[in-house]
Amino acid sequence: MHARALLTGTRGTVAYIDADIRDAGAILDKARDTLDFTRPVAVMLLMTVQFIPDRYDPYGIVRTFMDAVPSGSYLAISCPERVDGDPVSAEGSARYNQVVATPMVRRSRDEIAHFFEGLEILEPGFVHMTRWRPDPGDPLPEKYSPALAVVGRKP
Numbered sequence: 001m002h003a004r005a006l007l008t009g010t011r012g013t014v015a016y017i018d019a020d021i022r023d024a025g026a027i028l029d030k031a032r033d034t035l036d037f038t039r040p041v042a043v044m045l046l047m048t049v050q051f052i053p054d055r056y057d058p059y060g061i062v063r064t065f066m067d068a069v070p071s072g073s074y075l076a077i078s079c080p081e082r083v084d085g086d087p088v089s090a091e092g093s094a095r096y097n098q099v100v101a102t103p104m105v106r107r108s109r110d111e112i113a114h115f116f117e118g119l120e121i122l123e124p125g126f127v128h129m130t131r132w133r134p135d136p137g138d139p140l141p142e143k144y145s146p147a148l149a150v151v152g153r154k155p
Contacts, residue, residue: 021048022056024064040072047147050079050104062115071154077115078129078149082106089146112148119152126150
């Protein structure tokens with residue numbers, strides 16, 4: 001209810017869908033009430049896909065969303081990157097997963113790239129979130145986010 005209360009906009013232009021991301025069909029059905037799927041849209045899965053374990057086919061879920069949108073649509077994903085051999089991120093993930101109800105799955109850069117098969121990756125490509133398009137003249141942060149940000153366009 002709180003999410004609905006935060007929404008503002010002209011009636012029919014903003015919606016809140018209470019759904020499980022694993023049920024992409026239900027989300028798409030409700031989204032059609034607000035979005036015009038004959039025009040390009042953005043599918044934004046920001047800090048989300050790491051909460052979809054492989055047993056639920058996260059690639060199939062993302063493909064279902066992208067198959068439903070027309071050419072010219074965009075896919076934006078941000079998620080923590082798994083760097084094999086990095087004990088800090090492995091330990092951090094293990095600690096996190098011990099104390100939460102919904103564990104996280106870090107994926108390698110290649111595994112994240114798999115979400116974008118068939119899409120044109122836009123500049124700056126696969127970058128850490130804190131380095132995503134900084135303001136001109138601003139120095140890059142010394143510390144970087146362990147999460148990657150990527151945007152692709154459906155041809």
